[in-house]
Amino acid sequence: MNYKKIYEKQYGEKRLENVPPRQFWGLRKLLKKYDWDRYTVAEQLTGRGGRILDIGCGEGYLLRRLEGKFEELYGLDVAPSRLREAEQKVKEHCPAGISKFSFVEGNADERLPFPDDYFDAITCIAVIEHVYDVFSLVKEAYRVLKPDGYVIAEVPNIAYLKYRVSFLLGKLPATSSPYNWEEIGWDGGHIHYFTMEKFCWLFESQGFKIEKRSGSGFLAPFRNWWPALLCGDLVVKAVKVLKSGTRR
Template sequence: MGLRQFIAKKNKDYHPVIAEMVRPYVTNASRFLEVGCWDGKSSVYYKKALGISDVYGMDCFEESVKTARGKGVKAYQCDLEKERFPFDSDYFDIVISNQVFEHLKQIYMPLTEIYRVLKPNGHLLFGVPNLASLHNRFLLLIGKQPTCIQIFDEHVRAFTPDALIKFLTFNNLFEVVKFKGIGFYPLIPPASNVFSSIFPKGSVIILILLRKNYVENTITLEKEVLRVVKQTNY
């Protein structure tokens, strides 16, 4: 493992942090969904760390869903950009979407669906790489591509903290409960933990905990985007 890979790994230990952020809002009876659960490893971690018995997951890959099911996750295959979530409205107490939306071109429908399946006052933990991290700002300053969105890479979206909050709180669908940064290149823990707590908007990873508001006659993100930007599929 090279130095760059070592630093990246040390700065992305976010599962314990996510568990602590949602813990105050979780009970054993909570119904939990991880959007983009992959092979179910992280879902199983949250199940054990939070003491939740009812854990669901979604992923677009059939093999990943099968693997997650084998680990005890109630996993479903779903194309987040094209399909509605296979759940009733107001179904989940907690939804986690971590390191997912940077892979999506169509981000409006899945956020609308997350809002739909969350119970009123339910909580969403949303995490993505930070385009405005200190190291990305430096790379742009010297004319280099940010690490969170490369040309030949699976990441097709990039978010700054302020733009992300504007997106997540559109039409007062959600309100921010807590904002936290994880990792601070080129440092490693514990030094990176100190700097990310002082300068969260300069951190490698953005984590935002939100509460669902009940909005009557909701204007969904999906409908608003179709109204304003009819000429693009993005």
């Protein structure tokens, strides 16, 4: 089964159940401003710019949230059904800015269909853990970014305190949906696992400088005191640094 079939099965057929029951609902409602999901953190780390690419854009939710910050917004996804949903939702929710959006079918494990030095920013949320060749993807992100452009990337944190306890008890933590793995793939198709140290190293090894380390979740502003231990995911902002001997 190839990439497209896997993600059409997960999303096109609506088989992915990735929203577990919310705990402490009343407390979350009371402290809503401290309950940050991964898209909120990505939006907080994103400045204004000319052109942005969201790799693994899905139905375009993050791009719609960023509409006011960028002149051109590009979304790349391997699943055609999700791209159709993205286009439809832009028509429904962003009719005045519809000309700013472009959605492209493409595989994050292949060469990105864009020229060198093209984007001011890239977002890559809940994608890298699914990609076979993570080094190739980060190299491609470096290639299509302008000098001083940046990537905001997010992955599950295998070293999260809750997961460490699971390992001590001899249990395998689920970093994706805990349900119906036979239909959606082992751990939702996650084939790589990261700690904060290794996630940062992945980008640094390909010419990026880490500008910000963070995470999301309930009480995220406080848990970000030590995201490598206290957050269920890892979010980094990595800036493209020109390699030695490279000219602008």
